[in-house]
Amino acid sequence: MCPICSKIYQSDTSKESIDDEDRISNLPGNVIDCILGKMPLRDAVRTSILSKKWRFYYLAIPQLVFDDQFCKEVNDFVAKKNHGIFSMFELNYQFNEIVTKYLMLHPRRIETFQVCFPRYLTSTMVPDGGSAVIDVNKWILYLSGRNINKLTLIYTGVLNYRHKLPSYFFSCLDLTFLKLQNFVILPPPKFKGFLNLYQLKLIRVDFANNCFESFLSGCPVLERLSLRRCSGVRHFNISGSKLKRLHIKAFDNFESISLENAPNLTEVTVTLERLVIGLEGGKLISDLVKLVGSLPKLKILCLKWKVSAAPN
Structure with missing residues (x-):
C-alpha cells in the first residue's frame, strides 16, 4: 500500500469497523466506482474501514485523479512525518511512489488518469536534474x-522545458480525451492516429519536425480542439469534418491560418498575443477576416490580437 494511504489506514484502524450491511454496500459496482471517483483520494482511502468488502475497494477506482488537492495532502503528510521540516527530496519521492504504486496495484481497467505535477518537482523531470526522477x-x-480513455498530464515546473512523450504513448489508441501541458509530440513513423479522440487540449506543447498537420489528420472524430502557446506550428491548416469548436491562443510564431476544410465549425476563438504589422501580421489579419465567409455553420467567432510595429 502506498505510504500516504498506509498512514491514513493505520490511523483509522483503531476505530470500530462497520460490518453490518448498509445501503451503500448494496449499490451496483459501477455506482460505487462513481461515488469513490468523485472523492478526494484521502477520503476514498478512508472508506476501507467501512467493512471487509470495502477494505480494498478504493484501489480499483477507474478514475485516478492526482490533482492540486492531492499534492497538498502529500505536502502535509511529509511535513508531519518530518516534524515540520520541509524536505524537497522527500516530497519528490513520496509523490512518485504514491502514483506509481497506485498504478501497479490497480486490478482493473483505468478509464481516467489525471496528474498535475506539483511545482516542487521543478528539477525532477529534467534530465540530470536530481536523484528523485518522476x-x-x-x-x-x-x-x-x-x-485508457481520458488522459491529463499537466507539468508546470521548469520554464521552457518540454518532456518528450515516449513512443508507447502513441499506443493509447482508446483515448477519447487528451490534455497535455509542457510536452513534446513526435509520433513514430507507423502511428496511424488516435481514431477515437473526441477532445484535445494542448498547452505549451511542441510539435517536433513539423508534425502538427499529420498528427491532427490522424484524429478523424475530433470535435473540440484547444491550442495554447504551442510551438512547431507554422501554418494552422485545420481540417476535420467533425470539428465543431476551435480555440487558438498563440504568439506570432505562425504564418497562416486556414479553416476551409472544417465546414462544421460552430465556435472559433483566435487570440494572437503579439502580432507584428509589416511582417506576416497583415496576411494573418486577412486570413482571420476570411474565416467569416468560409464557415457556413459558424455561430460564435471571437478574434483578438495585440499589434506592434515591425522593427526598422
Missing part, C-alpha cells in the same frame, strides 16, 4: 496497456 514514462507505459 516515472512519467513508466506511468504512460502502464496506461498504454490499460485501454
